[in-house]
Amino acid sequence: MNELVTRADAMGLQVSVHCVGCGAVRQVLDAYEAAQKANGQRDSRHRIEHVESLHPDDLPRFADLGVVASMQPLHSPRGGFFPPYAPGEILHDHQRPRAFGWRNLRDSGAHLIFSTDWPVVPVPVMPTIQGAVAPLDLPEDWGDDNQAQTLDEALASYTRDAAWVEFNEEKKGRLAQGMLGDVVILSRNLDEMAPDTLAQASPIATICGGHITYQS
16 A cells, blocks of 8 residues: 555655545555655645544544545434444444544544545435534444534535645635636525524525526
């Protein structure tokens, strides 16, 4: 892994690796660190997809190495799509309290983006936004911290920050002069909705490049 990532990084490529468990995440962080030592630091925006379980010693390494965490709030049982895991299923007991640590990663200074990961979870975005902003309470062995995001944080992770991670921050992700003009108009004002009802908002129109592409 170290050799492959170092070679890709030396070619100027952006690397993305899917990792779910603590050991896999550590192995990829080690590879990104090895690439930096071999090739020097650059604005690579390498990322890790999922990061469902993370050893606490590796939490600060995301920010230290500039590695992006790309996560999917509906993967967590707190998101309301999948039921809570039975003890010993999917995660070890010692992993459960810190699993799906969106807030932990954001507060550590790491770059955090959100995505849907269809077809594992549904395409509509608003259930994922609700899962991030209003995660469900789970049994105590899942820990006391539900990793909730603010609405602005969740929206930014889906738009502005997702554009940044693909080096398109000057083209899309924000409404600004000279940018692509991609807009989604929703049926509800999200700021006026209770967090646990955000999934009820739905697109009534989409605009792509300044042209209407969908109307309900």
